[in-house]
Amino acid sequence: MKILVPLKQVADPDNANKIKVTAGKIDTTGLAFKPNPFDEYAVETALRLTENAANTKARLGEVVVVAFGTKDVDVMLRGALATGADRAIRVDATDDALDGDLVARALKAIVEKEAPDLVLLGKQQVEGDSNQVGQLLAEYLGWPQATFAGSIKSEADKALVVSREVDGGTLNLKVTLPAVVSVDLRIVNPHGVKSMHTAAAHAYPEGVRFAALMAIMAAKKKPFAEMKITDLVSDASLKVTYGSAELPPARKAGIKVKTVAELVEKLKTEAKVL
Amino acid sequence: MANTLVVAELHDGKVRKATLSSITFARQLGGSFSILVLGAGAAAAASEVTGYGAAKVLVADNTSLKDYVCERFAPTIAAVAADAHAGFDTVVVTASSYGKDLAPRVAAKLNAGYAPDINAVVVDGNRRVYRRAMFAGNAYGNCEVKTAVHVVSVRQTEFPAAEPSGGASAIENVALAPADPAASRVEFVSLEHGKSERPDLGEARVVVSGGRALKEQFAQVLDPLANLLGAAVGASRAACDAGFAPAELQVGQTGRVVAPALYIAIGISGAIQHLAGMKGSKTIVAINKDGDAPIFQVADYGLVADLFTAIPELVSELKRTTA
Numbered sequence: 001m002k003i004l005v006p007l008k009q010v011a012d013p014d015n016a017n018k019i020k021v022t023a024g025k026i027d028t029t030g031l032a033f034k035p036n037p038f039d040e041y042a043v044e045t046a047l048r049l050t051e052n053a054a055n056t057k058a059r060l061g062e063v064v065v066v067a068f069g070t071k072d073v074d075v076m077l078r079g080a081l082a083t084g085a086d087r088a089i090r091v092d093a094t095d096d097a098l099d100g101d102l103v104a105r106a107l108k109a110i111v112e113k114e115a116p117d118l119v120l121l122g123k124q125q126v127e128g129d130s131n132q133v134g135q136l137l138a139e140y141l142g143w144p145q146a147t148f149a150g151s152i153k154s155e156a157d158k159a160l161v162v163s164r165e166v167d168g169g170t171l172n173l174k175v176t177l178p179a180v181v182s183v184d185l186r187i188v189n190p191h192g193v194k195s196m197h198t199a200a201a202h203a204y205p206e207g208v209r210f211a212a213l214m215a216i217m218a219a220k221k222k223p224f225a226e227m228k229i230t231d232l233v234s235d236a237s238l239k240v241t242y243g244s245a246e247l248p249p250a251r252k253a254g255i256k257v258k259t260v261a262e263l264v265e266k267l268k269t270e271a272k273v274l
Numbered sequence: 275m276a277n278t279l280v281v282a283e284l285h286d287g288k289v290r291k292a293t294l295s296s297i298t299f300a301r302q303l304g305g306s307f308s309i310l311v312l313g314a315g316a317a318a319a320a321s322e323v324t325g326y327g328a329a330k331v332l333v334a335d336n337t338s339l340k341d342y343v344c345e346r347f348a349p350t351i352a353a354v355a356a357d358a359h360a361g362f363d364t365v366v367v368t369a370s371s372y373g374k375d376l377a378p379r380v381a382a383k384l385n386a387g388y389a390p391d392i393n394a395v396v397v398d399g400n401r402r403v404y405r406r407a408m409f410a411g412n413a414y415g416n417c418e419v420k421t422a423v424h425v426v427s428v429r430q431t432e433f434p435a436a437e438p439s440g441g442a443s444a445i446e447n448v449a450l451a452p453a454d455p456a457a458s459r460v461e462f463v464s465l466e467h468g469k470s471e472r473p474d475l476g477e478a479r480v481v482v483s484g485g486r487a488l489k490e491q492f493a494q495v496l497d498p499l500a501n502l503l504g505a506a507v508g509a510s511r512a513a514c515d516a517g518f519a520p521a522e523l524q525v526g527q528t529g530r531v532v533a534p535a536l537y538i539a540i541g542i543s544g545a546i547q548h549l550a551g552m553k554g555s556k557t558i559v560a561i562n563k564d565g566d567a568p569i570f571q572v573a574d575y576g577l578v579a580d581l582f583t584a585i586p587e588l589v590s591e592l593k594r595t596t597a
């Protein structure tokens with residue numbers, strides 16, 4: 001199976017409360033940058049689908065990672081290569097010249113060239129929290145989509161059973177490839193991915209794998225292509241643009257109560273919610 | 275003047291209450307709006323939304339829409355939205371897992387820009403600015419859609435449910451558009467629904483939410499409190515991941531977004547991603563044994579205590595004072 005995984009680099013989500021707004025614009029200076037957590041999960045999913053867990057060195061298929069960004073995102077792509085991806089593509093672009101629609105249209109051009117069986121991506125990137133690229137791409141390609149995957153089972157090389165995490169439950173779909181699948185948090189649980197190549201009982205460690213030092217060195221030799229967005233689309237205009245930004249209203253400081261009785265009293269007489 | 279198509283969300287043959295938030299959004303735009311009810315059983319559900327002042331209630335009722343598959347639903351929505359005679363300029367869905375799955379695909383069909391999961395709209399003549407929470411709710415971005423048609427999903431907690439306005443909108447059947455060719459490659463297998471007597475998380479007046487600290491006693495400790503308060507039960511990601519609570523209870527950036535009158539966070543540390551899903555609650559109570567836990571920074575009332583003694587005590591205190 002050949003899998004394409006789009007990756008976005010984001011401001012460290014654990015420090016998102018340090019976001020500033022300077023001159024009406026969101027300001028992330030001083031924050032570290034990391035791969036979007038959902039995209040790291042997508043890479044891990046792609047690796048699990050293309051290996052026998054008993055021998056993770058042999059890739060049974062191909063994993064290609066792609067990012068839209070400046071040279072700053074090269075580290076992230078190299079990191080994905082070091083954990084096992086085969087090739088990387090960087091499309092040179094800055095965030096303010098992109099919207100989800102343009103990313104999807106450009107990805108479509110890459111898909112047409114690369115002909116993967118599966119595009120596997122995060123359900124949302126945690127800067128914009130916009131949750132749209134996978135669905136847009138599926139429509140532009142005329143492919144089926146399975147969003148918010150909490151688990152994936154590959155039964156045969158060309159079919160997947162995807163459990164989607166939906167409000168109030170789980171919706172199971174069977175998709176015939178090629179398809180677009182976006183992943184949710186629980187995909188990297190020990191049994192989140194069941195690959196036809198791996199023994200059914202196998203339990204992965206929770207979360208994503210880390211690259212060994214040797215692999216980091218070796219990754220430097222893996223193919224790394226660069227292109228421009230205009231190599232992929234003739235019209236790079238945006239359908240949605242962002243103007244000013246603001247900080248949300250702060251909650252006013254609360255109080256600490258000493259006892260359960262005091263808590264109940266406050267909820268009844270002060271907050272009047274009981 | 276705006277002319278908006280509100281896409282109703284159905285569940286078990288009934289219109290989900292979240293749809294009323296989309297109606298509120300349509301009213302805020304001004305102009306007129308129609309409501310599209312689609313799904314198997316839509317004809318019966320349509321009467322639920324005829325009293326809200328819609329120009330028309332459009333119905334697409336077909337057995338092929340019994341189970342939700344995007345590739346079967348999106349074509350009809352797009353076809354209705356694109357009907358030149360109706361002249362819709364805006365399509366709105368709720369930012370539920372249903373709306374989030376569907377809206378981008380509809381937008382792509384209409385060659386429309388999509389404003390996802392908005393929490394406010396400012397209308398200034400022909401100009402519309404959509405405000406949305408970004409960075410796990412730590413910044414608000416204001417965006418504009420540059421295409422003639424806009425597709426929008428609205429956050430239920432930020433748009434109050436519309437009240438009926440009286441009158442009776444005319445009900446009209448619309449044709450089912452052919453499914454996407456891709457529909458032949460996706461098959462609905464099953465929907466597993468947690469059965470619960472409790473109110474839906476998105477609609478409850480009180481939410482009792484538990485974290486990793488509850489361990490295997492999650493239900494044992496929280497259920498008596500939730501029962502007493504008629505509350506929905508929520509959970510942190512850590513509690514869900516550990517299997518203490520089912521995944522669909524997760525509140526947060528990537529779970530449900532809730533804004534009840536009262537949110538009680540029990541043994542939850544208050545990570546950014548959790549706060550993103552509950553910061554909008556009217557009154558927040560935090561019970562945590564660590565006085566420095568970040569949850570206390572958003573709590574109106576904080577109690578530093580061991581939950582395993584505090585919660586049973588809270589239950590008996592509530593019983594005593596309300597008896």
Ligand SMILES: Cc1cc2nc3c(=O)[nH]c(=O)nc-3n(C[C@H](O)[C@H](O)[C@H](O)COP(=O)(O)OP(=O)(O)OC[C@H]3O[C@@H](n4cnc5c(N)ncnc54)[C@H](O)[C@@H]3O)c2cc1C
Nearest residue numbers: 485486487510511512526527528541543547548563564581
């Ligand atoms: C991409 C991404 C998305 C995420 N999305 C979400 C999301 O949507 N929702 C979400 O909740 N999280 C989300 N998270 C996870 C989040 O970062 C935290 O890891 C999670 O919220 C922690 O859950 P917790 O507070 O239950 O656990 P912990 O952080 O382990 O906190 C447990 C708390 O319980 C307290 N405690 C322990 N014992 C007791 C006791 N006996 N009595 C009282 N208090 C006690 C401790 O002091 C501590 O504060 C996401 C993370 C990532 C990376």
Ligand SMILES: Nc1ncnc2c1ncn2[C@@H]1O[C@H](COP(=O)(O)O)[C@@H](O)[C@H]1O
Nearest residue numbers: 006007068121122124125130131132133
């Ligand atoms: N600039 C980008 N570069 C690469 N992938 C992206 C980019 N923006 C979005 N994506 C992909 O699309 C997914 C969904 O993002 P979004 O729809 O923007 O929330 C992300 O998890 C990424 O996999």
